[in-house]
């Protein structure tokens with residue numbers, strides 16, 4: 418049985434805690450590896466190592482740090498197939514989806530090549546007689562990231578690429594369900610020239626998360642995962658005086674106006690509702706047709722598409738719509754929600770509960786499910802299911818449709834499908850959700866814009882990737898300098914001051 422080790426100080430390191438977790442192949446249901454779960458002592462050793470290494474790395478000029486990112490991008494392209502295969506084997510998503518996961522992270526690495534420009538400070542000449550003021554952006558020291566299972570390449574890269582290029586050392590605690598790709602990424606960064614100890618992968622569970630949150634040498638924590646854990650990490654990290662940003666769960670609505678191109682809307686729903694088996698924080702899980710005629714036209718086109726979704730293990734080729742869920746527990750949780758939806762009176766228009774993949778009977782597959790006549794009070798509407806299940810909620814008019822999305826506790830992503838520019842503009846302006854799509858179903862911003870959910874989808878004020886990440890991983894120092902030669906004879910000497 419393979420063991421997927423930690424990566425500390427530029428080396429693979431076996432676990433010594435005596436605790437470990439199974440890593441499954443979701444397509445077959447087999448345990449394919451073991452991952453060690455770090456003890457607090459192992460975490461502390463990694464932090465100590467990172468702390469020592471960070472000093473020289475912070476003193477390395479930004480251009481050299483950026484060149485490591487440049488080489489990392491090249492190596493990601495070189496190893497794309499290998500990384501995608503490892504990712505699909507542990508996560509279950511199709512190979513094209515796995516490549517998408519890697520590419521969205523790679524784009525963040527590309528953006529980070531601009532670090533020398535993004536890290537520039539500001540300068541004011543003559544803020545007073547003989548006085549200049551300038552500001553510096555300096556790294557924080559050792560920072561950490563705690564990441565979820567569903568994007569084991571993209572989300573670690575969202576976090577460690579900007580942190581590292583800013584001159585920090587990084588402790589990554591990836592999901593214990595698919596730990597191989599984060600380890601491979603760390604090895605690629607070493608190959609790209611990153612000094613030992615700057616990116617460390619500590620495999621683990623709650624014990625290592627708590628160790629990170631309580632460690633006095635970890636200055637900032639970025640978390641992505643479910644809302645209850647996001648809230649916990651935010652509260653405990655902040656109580657310990659750290660900078661913390663936490664991204665949580667989602668319930669993303671897609672509003673379909675009567676004038677929408679229905680074929681385009683249905684294509685979008687099939688991809689955004691069922692792609693990656695719905696295990697995406699930006700998946701569309703609620704479709705809101707406006708008006709009964711729109712609802713009828715939607716169901717007529719959508720139902721056969723959901724019935725004919727192609728589900729397959731990642732090894733079956735590139736044309737599958739989605740693969741299995743990540744674990745047996747995830748499958749049971751999703752089936753529990755579907756049963757609950759039926760009990761609470763929603764119409765199960767397409768029932769994928771009994772789907773069995775021939776030759777893969779022990780895999781964690783669930784067929785595509787489509788609920789119609791879902792209402793606001795139902796559990797399947799209120800909670801995140803994180804599976805291949807789409808709920809259709811009817812809205813009589815635009816105001817009720819926008820109110821539905823506005824009053825939901827989550828605010829990660831949202832979309833409107835319409836040909837009416839006025840409706841699109843009004844919607845984009847009023848909606849209280851962080852990422853908005855107009856005729857775009859999964860509006861994940863490109864790497865040079867910020868990614869961030871609102872309401873209970875995000876805690877903390879600065880967002881992932883893009884320019885905000887460069888603020889999150891640095892702190893500003895402002896320096897006021899007096900130059901005697903600038904003080905003219907007889908000029909009154911004053912330093913702008915508050916006190």
Ligand code: NAD
Nearest residue numbers: 564565566591592622623626642643646664665666667698
């Ligand atoms: P999760 O919350 O179970 O796990 C996330 C991380 O927290 C993992 O590293 C895990 O080891 C750790 N963790 C789990 N339980 C913990 C505990 N009790 N105490 C401390 N740490 C703990 O999430 P997941 O199932 O891996 O990922 C799916 C969730 O992530 C979904 O809710 C999804 O919406 C969300 N997500 C959000 C975004 C976003 O950007 N908003 C992106 C991707 C995923």
